[in-house]
Amino acid sequence: MSSTISPAADAIASNEDLLTEILLRLPAKPLLKFKSVSKEWFSLISSSQFCLFHNRRYRDNASLTAAVLLFDCGTTHTPPTGFHIVPSKNQCSKVPFFEYLGDSDFRIMQSCNGLLLCRCCDKFQYLNYFIFNPSTNKIRIVSFPQAEVEGFVYAVNLAFDPLKSVHYKIISIRRLVWVAPRFQIDIYSSKTDSWSVKVLNFTKPDDVWLNCGVFCNGAIHWEGGGRSSLYLDVENMCLKAMPTPARMLDAPEGSYSESNRFLGESRGHLHLAVNYMPLCLQFNIFEMAADYSDWFLKYRMNLETVVKGFPEIHLYPDEEGDNQVSAMCVIRSKIDEVSTVVVFVNGKVISYDLHDGTSTKLCDLESCPKTHGHLSDYEAFHVYQYFETLSCV
Structure with a gap:
């Protein structure tokens, strides 16, 4: 024929x-x-030009949403048991898997516009970092430069803006042993396939952990749990202090302390979600001003409203059964006032539309390791948005 x-x-x-x-x-x-x-x-x-145009078109599309959400359960793990893959909007979607890692224990450290920064531990307990694109199933192992001064890799972060370039940067922060407090920042550029060095003198606040940064508008941000926060201007390679909402700022009536904070980015806006004790039913969502002058209260929410209509989702009515809000994610629409909040609460994932007040249960998290009661700043779980992309690693 x-x-x-x-x-x-x-x-x-x-x-x-x-x-x-x-x-x-x-x-x-x-x-x-x-x-x-x-x-x-x-x-x-x-071609790199096609990849750049494709990224720009899809990242700037008004209907763009994350293909899936990756929920890290807070422990080093062997895939796929240590994290959940949550399809967005309750839609079945072909989602990334990690079979190529074999039995290696690994953690997702950062999601940045479709690329994942991951960390794995080999049989000698040596940490290895790599960049991964689940769409293409391609990885690049991060080979750190030889240090001229004795020290150790303290943190690794990723900076990638597909609206500007097909290339990304890896920011390796090395703690110098003999000169305190001094950090050396090694910058890898995928464009030149080379490293450059920047030595900075700064005092890192004890409550700021420089891993798991959030990249937004050319800067990597680290939230310090209510006392101190920092961000790194990647283009100019300078560290700056970032305002932090005071603890219990705009807290709901009857609250006596914060439970957790969750820092995230959506469509070029930085968000900080905070939920409150005693019942963890109330939470506020703050947004950073464009000039970094301060955070302002964007939304105020109540979990009882979010889960209304789902009788199988049980909210504990007293402090003895403390509700576990293990992660939150704000997803903005291109229209400023229309946003969705995804809440991980008591083993369920709920998507709540702030525009029309409707809720959708996306999935259960029954197989995820459970914790009870208050989570500390370092124990808080993380959720990462994943976008399908052609970007090379």
């Missing part, structure tokens, strides 16, 4: 500009398969 190509299809295939416009409108996963259509398609889809 012979096949024929219609004149219209042949005209599209032979017009690279028109073909590019069509392919740019497709998600990342189908495009990876379309690379095998021909050498021309492979070359087009693999």
Whole structure:
């Protein structure tokens, strides 16, 4: 049986500009398969210019939402038992898996616009870092430069803005042993495939942990649990103090302490979600001002409203059965006042639309390790947004 190509299809295939416009409108996963259509398609889809245009189109699309949420249960683990993969909007989606890691124990350290910074531990208990794109199933092992001064890698962070470039930077913070308090920052650029060094003298507040940073608008942010916060201007490589909402600021009536804080980013906006004791039913969502002058209260929420309509979700009515809010994630729409909050509460994941007040249960977390009572700043679980992307590692 012979096949024929219609004149219209042949005209599209032979017009690279028109073909590019069509392919740019497709998600990342189908495009990876379309690379095998021909050498021309492979070359087009693999080009850095196409990748940049595709990233810009999808990252700036008003309907863009994370393909999945990755919920880290707070322990080093062997995939897939130590974290949950939560499809967004209760939709079935092909989600990333990590079989290539074998039996290696690993943790997700940061999600940055589709790329994941991960850490694994080998059989000699030596920590290795790598960049991973689950869409392409490609990884790059981070090979740190030889240190000229004795010290150790204190923290590693990732900076990647697909709206500006197809390239990313790895920020390695090395604690120098003999000169305190002194840190050396090694910067890897995927554009040049090389490292550069910046030595900074600064006093790191005890409550600020420089791992698990949140990248937003060209800076990496670290929240310090209500006392101190920092952010690193990646372009100018300088550390700056970041305002922090005072503990119990705008706390709901009847609250006597904070339970947890969750720092996150969505569409270029930095958010800090705080929930309160004694019942962990009340929480506020703060947003950082564009000029970094202060945080302002964006939303005030009550878990009883969020889970209304789901009788299987039990909220404990007293302090003895402290409700566990283990993570929160704010997802903004391109329209400023329309946002979704995803709440991980008592083993369930609930998506709450702040615009129309509707709730959707996304999944259960029954197999996730449980903790009871208050979580400290260092024990708080993390949730990472994952976007499908063609970006190279």
